[in-house]
Amino acid sequence: MTLHPPEPFRIKMVEPIKLLDRNTREVAIRGANYNLFGLRSEEIFIDLFTDSGTSAMSQAQWAAMLEGDEAYAGARSYYRLAEVIQDIFGFPYFLPTHQGRAAENILSACLVKPGQYVPSNMHFDTTYANIRARGGLPTNLVIEEAHHTGSYHPFKGNMDIEKLRDFINRVGADKIPFGMITVTNNAGGGQPVSLENLRRVSQTYKEFGIPFFIDACRFAENAYFIKLREPGYADKTPLEISQEMFALADGITMSAKKDGMVNIGGFITMRDEALFEQARNELILREGFPTYGGLAGRDLDAMAIGLREVLQEEYLAYRLGQTAYLAARLRELGIPIIEPPGAHAVYVDAGLLLSHIPQEQFPAQALTVELYLEGGIRTVEIGSLTFGHLDPDTDKMVYPKLELVRLALPRRVYTQSHLDYVAEIFGKTAARCDQIPGYQLNYAPKLLRQFTAQLEPIKADNHLSKTLTELSILSV
Incomplete structure (x- = not known):
């Protein structure tokens, strides 16, 4: 049996586990x-x-937690995280949340009205539920290859562009408050989405004037698949590929409990200032002040380190x-x-x-x-x-x-x-x-x-x- 690549770390602390009879x-x-x-x-x-939230944090993350600033407003921890998010994701507006479903809830509360549709490759359970809770209709338009479990396709998470265009023309762009795509596609086997497909999805949404949001929970893993499988990206770093991915979108929701490498935390980003102001008001109502968003300062600092480490x-x-x-x-x-x-x-x-x-x-x-x-x-x-x-x-x-x-x-x-x-x-x-x-x-x-x-x-x-x-x- 071929061994997998050796762990790029060594174990410093252990947690005992026991097999019950x-x-x-x-x-x-x-x-x-x-x-x-x-x-x-x-x-x-x-x-x-x-x-989600079950990963082991690094010594750098634990050390950063000791420097967490627990000020209610304007904490240093927030600004350290904001700098990292700006560097990786590139959006002008960002709000921390206690986890990804809170970001989804805020986005749905701001944009979704009863009877409206939200297309994606495949919505995962909390995204699906947050849209439905607002009376919306989540719709999956992943490529057909995603349903053939035994066949090989390098990017089974891709959205079917023809299905997307037909869907928009059928229901009307005015019935679609925003469109999404999930990277990697959790509901369909953790399968990646290619940059070429992201480009075409972005172009389609823009053609119809529909805002485009990425569910970015596992963005680094998706970027690494692009590096390994998509022509032209072998010499790009995961950070460079991530930056290219997010330049195509109008915003993202993210559970940092996945590729943020933390036990709690998430965020939402966007380019639209008016939407940001609306989302900020929702955040204050449900999560907390915009510079902590339902998290302790130490959690923000751990997230800032984790978002860097996951791209190694x-x-x-x-x-x-x-x-x-x-x-x-x-x-x-x-x-x-x-x-x-x-x-x-x-x-x-x-x-x-x-x-x-x-x-x-x-x-x-x-x-x-x-x-x-x-x-x-x-x-x-x-x-x-x-x-x-x-x-x-x-x-x-x-x-x-x-x-x-x-x-x-x-x-x-x-x-x-x-x-x-x-x-x-x-x-x-x-x-x-x-x-x-x-x-x-x-x-x-x-x-x-x-x-x-x-x-x-x-x-x-x-x-x-x-x-x-x-x-x-x-x-x-």
């Missing part, structure tokens, strides 16, 4: 109503639930290499994954692996439960539980095209032996995949139901009808 795990998952969001951290052995090429080579290593181990076991693997996670095609479970019985959620029971691994469902919804026009359930389980790798946290253990547990689980049951919902809210849904396994002698399952999905 099978009986204890069974009690824990029942107590969590078969929803892995409900598990306690001490009940997890390997936590691949998310890379030796780190990015290690990051992509670690994910590629786990993908290779799963591939050897015959586990179907999205190809090629992204940077922050490996995505398993649970719909294919558990083809005996229909979508209304949540096959991806079923796989996450089994991985926890088999080896104490926590992963996350990105499928019918997260994205299934009622079509308001037909009153029928709409399911996503892919049923995925995401194995997200926290930055600078796990070693190769941890990944070998994950592969071993996957192999044991896959060997009995035909014995894994589907699930039914006992409770779920209308928005972001995956966070608090309560489920139970469907017994072989007690299958609910599809109609009853769909009704349970809508319970509040």
Whole structure:
């Protein structure tokens, strides 16, 4: 087995973890109503639930936190962060927020009105929910190759330009308050977007007078994929590529808990002064004064360092290499994954692996439960539980095209032996995949139901009808 690039760091502090016995795990998952969001951290052995806010910070970040200025207004920490954001992203106006969904909420509150549409390659769950909460209609227009998990395409996160143009012409530009694109495309396997595609998306939005915002959570990983895969960029640095990416947009939202390398934090940027003033008022109402935005000064300083560190090429080579290593181990076991693997996670095609479970019985959620029971691994469902919804026009359930389980790798946290253990547990689980049951919902809210849904396994002698399952999905 080829080793992934060695870690460009050494371990200075450790956190103990413990594998609970099978009986204890069974009690824990029942107590969590078969929803892995409900598990306690001490009940997890390997936590691949998310890379958001779970990364290990560097000694430089911890040192910077000691210099955090906690002044309510005008803190030095804010200006240090503002300088970094101006250098990397290049927008004249910026507001810190406590995390990315707060930035999405502010943008949606300022711009989205009921009945309006917001196109993107693929909206992730909080973006999707913030738009819907304002009465908007989030729309995914990713290229068709994104739905073919086993095929190779260097930029499966690309938006389909023809679909975008047809969509704008059909609904009317006046019904689109802004357009988006997510880099990398989290809902579609962490797949990157090419600069050529970003250019064409930007040109299309500008042609129709539609503001263009980038969801930039994993911008550095996207920039490194461009460097590796897109002709003409091999000699460019990740910083130079990032600057070229953001020059195409009117603003960004970002959860710094991803490529900001921090445990909390985010921000929103823009070029339009009038929008900035409106967003600033929303921020003051919901987050805090504009120079702290719901964060402590020490958090702002840690973010400023993290945004620099994430662009280091030796780190990015290690990051992509670690994910590629786990993908290779799963591939050897015959586990179907999205190809090629992204940077922050490996995505398993649970719909294919558990083809005996229909979508209304949540096959991806079923796989996450089994991985926890088999080896104490926590992963996350990105499928019918997260994205299934009622079509308001037909009153029928709409399911996503892919049923995925995401194995997200926290930055600078796990070693190769941890990944070998994950592969071993996957192999044991896959060997009995035909014995894994589907699930039914006992409770779920209308928005972001995956966070608090309560489920139970469907017994072989007690299958609910599809109609009853769909009704349970809508319970509040």
